[in-house]
Amino acid sequence: MKRHPPLLVALHWLSAFLVIVTLISGGIAPLGFHMASGALIFAIFLLRTTVKLKTHVPSSKGTQTQIARVMHMSLYGLVFAVVASGLGIAIEANLLEVFQGNAMLPADLSESPMYAAHALLTDFLLAAIMVHTAAALWHQVILRDRLFSRMWFGNKPEADFPQN
DSSP states (O other): OOOOOOHHHHHHHHHHHHHHHHHHHTTTTHHHHHHHHHHHHHHHHHHHHHHHHHHHOOOOOOOHHHHHHOOOEEEEEHHHHHHHHHHHHHHHHHHHHHHHHOOOOOOOOSSSSHHHHHHHHHHHHHHHHHHHHHHHHIIIIOOOOOOGGSSOOOOOOOOGSSOO
């Protein structure tokens, strides 16, 4: 079993934390905080995608690996779709002007089709995160294949060192 590079591990956990905070904040935190965290997620996912494309990532073959690839691509696609729909809301509602004090916040953003898309995509993202988490726990607890050691920090497991 090979570990993922430390930068990818750090970006994975940072993006996971920010996505969870942003999912929780949408509707209870100030809109500016929610928008800023969404922009930060977008920047981190761009960096993460770039690093992932330029870095050797451990791989294996088989059906589980193919399912994992589809799941991870779905997560990436959903994050980008949620961010894009949030940006769509910001453009549609002229939120940059609102934050600059040059316009008023629309009375009800929930009337917007873009808002409906954002809410639906967020639900899909939340469901995908739950499936991803359940699969990771299944690997770690049921299969006991030490999957978490691939996406964590610390010393490399013995399996990563060449055997004499």
